[in-house]
Amino acid sequence: MQTPSPTDLPDEPLPILFGANIDPLWTxxxxxxxxxxxxxxAGFDFVTIQDHPYQQRFHDTWTLLTFIAARTERLTxxxxxxCLPLRPPAMLAKSASSLDKLTGGRVxxxxxxxxxxxxxxxxxxxxxxxxxxxxxxxxxVDVIHAMWSGQRSVKVPGEYYRLDGSxxxxxxxxDLGIWTGAYGPRMLRLTGAKARGWMPSLGFLPVxxxxxxxxxxxxxxxxxxxxxSRIRKVYNLNGMxxxxxxxxxxxxxxxxxxxxxxxxxxxxxxxxxxWPDDDHDRQLAIFxxxxxxxxxxxxxxxxx
Numbered sequence: 350m351q352t353p354s355p356t357d358l359p360d361e362p363l364p365i366l367f368g369a370n371i372d373p374l375w376t377x378x379x380x381x382x383x384x385x386x387x388x389x390x391a392g393f394d395f396v397t398i399q400d401h402p403y404q405q406r407f408h409d410t411w412t413l414l415t416f417i418a419a420r421t422e423r424l425t426x427x428x429x430x431x432c433l434p435l436r437p438p439a440m441l442a443k444s445a446s447s448l449d450k451l452t453g454g455r456v457x458x459x460x461x462x463x464x465x466x467x468x469x470x471x472x473x474x475x476x477x478x479x480x481x482x483x484x485x486x487x488x489x490v491d492v493i494h495a496m497w498s499g500q501r502s503v504k505v506p507g508e509y510y511r512l513d514g515s516x517x518x519x520x521x522x523x524d525l526g527i528w529t530g531a532y533g534p535r536m537l538r539l540t541g542a543k544a545r546g547w548m549p550s551l552g553f554l555p556v557x558x559x560x561x562x563x564x565x566x567x568x569x570x571x572x573x574x575x576x577x578s579r580i581r582k583v584y585n586l587n588g589m590x591x592x593x594x595x596x597x598x599x600x601x602x603x604x605x606x607x608x609x610x611x612x613x614x615x616x617x618x619x620x621x622x623x624w625p626d627d628d629h630d631r632q633l634a635i636f637x638x639x640x641x642x643x644x645x646x647x648x649x650x651x652x653x
Contacts, residue, residue, distance in 0.1 A: 355497045355526060356543050358579035365613060365648065367641050368395040368622035369633050370429070370585070371417075373408040381408070385417040387630065389424045391637035397429035397459070397548075397585070397622045400436075403468035411436075411444060418452045426452075429548055429585065429622070430461035430530040434474040434482075438489035438510050442496035446521035454524040457581075458493070459548055461530040462486040483535050485509040490527060490543050497521050528581060534565060541569025546581035548622075551588070556597045556608075559584075563616050583620035584612060589627065590635045602635055606643035613648060 369388040371381045385396050396417065400410040414426040426448075431441060445458045462482035463469060470476040477485060488507035495503040495512055499520040505512040526545025531537050532554060540547050547566060554562060567577035586598050586609075594600035597608055612618040625632035 355494045355521070355545070357523070358545065358575055360579075363579060363581060363619045365644070366394040366581075366583070366620040367392075367637075367644075368397055368427070368583070368620065369393045369636075370397045370399070370622050370624040372629075373398050373410050373413050374406055375408045376406050381413060382417055382420055384630065384633075385421060385424065388633065388637075389421045391634060392641070393424065393633075393637060395425035395427055395457075395620075395622070397427045400428045400430060400432045400459075400461075401465070401468075402432060402435050403465065403472050414456070415448055418448060418455055421455075423455075425455045425457060427457045427528065427548075428459045430459035430528070432463055432469070433460060433486060433489055434463040434466075434469050434477065435472060438492040439496055439512060439515060441489075442493040442517075445493075445525060446497055446519050449521045449525040450519050454522040457526060457528050457546060459528045459530065459546075460486070460489070460493075462536070481509075483533070486529075486536065487539055490539065493527060494543070497525065526581075528583065531566075532562070537562065537565045538569040541566050541571075541575065541577070541580070542573035544580070546583060546620075548583045548585060550585035550624075551598060552585075556612075559612070559616055559618075563618075567617070578617060581620055582618045583622055584618050585622045585624055587624040587626055589625065590632055590640065602639035603643060605636070605640045606647060609640070609644050610647035613644075 371384050373381055388396050398410050398414050401407055410428050418426045448456045466476045488510045492505050492510045495505045496517045502514050502516055503512050528546030528548050529540045529544045530548050531540045570577035588598035590602050590605055609621055623636045
């Protein structure tokens, strides 16, 4: 059976998904695995885990999300986003396709160009300029897709990453794809042309700036002959659910729900990951119990 192309998009409309961010803390009192189990019980669709290997208080993200995937039954796990400069793309591809196969398709590969370059260099990684980081990410996407291609042997030229007769395996399911954390025009073009998903964050891309960036992404997808509505667009929402407020994602549960429903209908966003600023367990419970049901009530009944 032919392996689906990792750049192919779904034929059917995408359902709206809701996720919970879990910090990979190993310090006293932290319980990321327990929080993931709570998220699954609360009905979340996926969990995201930030990847900063140089952060002293953090577990290794890939090890943690693998452990969480083994302890849960339904949740999809997503690194948000994998630190490419410290994770060679051929090995990332192998790790992701292995976990995809072992979990029955419950992983997506969030991928980023890197940040905090001094800390990356302190761990033996490269220190790249913005242009070099973008070049490296572009090459990495091609390497990962080649490793997921199901071909007997693959070659990919590149300055930063290349393959020279590598033998891919295991082949991933048709659901596994790359979700980028992209903001600039060049990376948005890459995302629109070759990625399955996009994961911007409210802290870096405010609500009032979102429409212009979505338009760039959608245009890139259409230029590549792809349907932009079939790209998974996940907005990472940090904030607190509380009293009414005029600030986006800083008010009541009803206000949060109204704003999320508006982003679905007006901007085509189709996934939301909640990153509480504080009081994580209680805030995630409010989001699951009060925000998500109201969003579903506000959306058209024929949405998947």
